[in-house]
Amino acid sequence: MTIYERVKEVRRALHEQPELGGEEWETSKRIQDELTNAGIPFKTGFAKTGVLGIIEGGSEGGTVALRADIDALPILEKTDVEFKSKVDGKMHACGHDAHTAMLLGTAFKLQEKKSEFPGRVLLVFQPNEETSPIGGARPMMEDGVFDEYKPDVIFGQHVWPSLPVGQIGVRDKEMMGASDTLSFTIKGVGGHASMPHLGKDAVVVTAEFISALQSIVSRNVNPLESAVITIGTINGGYRYNVIADQVELKGTVRTYSQEAKKTVKQRMENLVKGFETAYEVEIDFKYVDGYDATINTPEWAKLVRETAAETLGGESIPEVEPSMAGEDFSRFLKEIPGAFYWLGCAREGVDIQKALHDPEFYFNEDAIKVGVDTMTNVTLSALQKLTAVDS
Template sequence: MKELLEQAEALSGELVRWRRHIHENPEVGADLPDTCAYVTEELKKMGYEPYPVGGGVVAMLDGDPNGKVILLRGDMDALPMEEQSGEAFSSKRPGRMHACGHDTHTAMLLGAAKLLMDNKDKVKGRVKFMFQPGEEGYKGALHMVEAGLLENPHVDAALGMHSQSASDYPTGTIMHTTGPSAASADGFKVIVHGKGAHGARPEDGIDPVNILAHILIALQTINSRERNQQEPLILTIGQLIAGTAENIIPNDGYLTGTIRAFNQEVRVHAKRRLEEISKGIAATFGATAEIQWYTEFAPTINDRALIAELDGYVRELLGDDRVKITEPQMGSEDFSEVMLRVPGAFFNLSTGSREEGYLFGAHNPQVRHNEAALPTGSAVYAYTAMRWLEENC
């Protein structure tokens, strides 16, 4: 344990170099050619033979080719935002910024790959490294899964990690839940097709604005009257758009929003009822409604046996005082697509607390991360993988 932590600390310069290069050159979406090329080249320098999968990069470490496989994931995409952090290594690409810490995730996973390669003789099974694009609403994890990520070889367990600035805990603290970690997130658009008319003759038309208003109110009953009251559910309407002038009844209009839940059954029920209510109300008024789904993230739920096991390994590595059990958050995480299919665990890593001066969290243009946390993240990835393989192969 001590030796691995020392090795991780010795990598600090490399971790910072990787992180800052990626931070200065952010790419948005599911297509990250520059970032993938950079990660691929760095992995090759370590002795890996990385290969593309579903828009991302995968590498394998075969400690024991006949052993089990644990997957470690780091996402790589940025956000379409203008950086205001004031960092000397701020984004060089206007309108793009690593505001969610994915640059730190990529750097920490590269660090873990280096640590595990340097300790290959101690790895009792196989480690699959998942460098993922498109986490920010582009279904990057799902695309990699559909492209065969979890097979050849089959993945037996998976671990993801997320940096958290403006944390409640000091830099280097690992945080996790014992069950649900993050909520589902299903972005939707309800389009109502009516019939345009003059505002003075509403009887000549079918008013989509009126219909959308009825739909908006009726959707709230999913939460208030149909949900198991022990299960959290959020249905938020963020937009209601229709018309071009005050005296015109438009042909069409739409509303958009999101559904978030921790329970997959609650999520499925809410999505089904949204479609039924929207289409039914539209039909009642003589119109039609179509529903489009954008981001569709399942809830991120830690496998209880796996998270308990990995918790123990992290405590071995860092000590009890640097591991905190926390409450689930209503944010979402598309690593859930992996965790739906294999036992998975998800950690958060404090990369700066408010008391330490890190005042802004993810998706804020002023967010900053304490790079002193990077060796901890790499060590946690590597040590938990080694210990899990040791105990399960």
């Protein structure tokens, strides 16, 4: 069995038994078993289910960390693959099963070559990526995942269905956005629908308030910056002929820059105060900072680009726009230089690809070889670069 066939087998096994963030005990055990079988030492106890594998090279050199997230999502799978989830209401709909398996495949290849390269490689299997704002990156670091060996650089790879197999997406700076959450509880005065003058209709205020929120991006954020405000849930009211005394809103804010984020937050606070005065209601507002924007280190993004071009050919590195989706890898990048890149995994012959987090998300397994080879070569290139700098 080749390494790539082994990766496919592991990926399918993980896909059948998805585990949510903080519950990845069997996934963690499978990772540990695979590392043990490959003769790769490891440590556990990071953010409960996290694992750190360690591959020592044949000579002194730098330290490169590679990260894969291991958790699934609370989604009922609707694909027709033979290895679909066997756990009701849980699915690997963001490709973390593939990330885990491909990092193991990369580890297998590097283990075979360890006498040939300098330095060391840290294999970071991170839990709880999908649970913002807690996540797994910060808890792993707080638990000392890098206390013994501090990486000089860290890389992360994520499957990307909008790119075809054989392409890699990477940018010098912004890759993904900051993902914050917000909630509003608009408290008015209830009453009979036929006597609106005696109440303070929270539904009417909510309608005006949502429209006003959208003006923050269009009229307050610098047009050269990027920001998104989305209200995802609205809950309120009792009956068709009752004026609602309370409506709850929940949503998200996505930005790249701290400047745009500060502007959005300040304007929201001002809107809340203004609506309370104008409509004589009370509004409880909570803004929770989530993951930071995922910002690559230019020199390491360049290394990914150049290495991928050598591995796959120059046409395999298209220009890509950043995404507003959030990513816990951002917390590693705040502490360690590095790069996050996308691995094309589009399904052939399909015009409209199912997105990440869709119950019909499909990972094209033809991308496995590309992912393993790219991550392996990026690691070796980074180790060579670090050795050259040290010398």
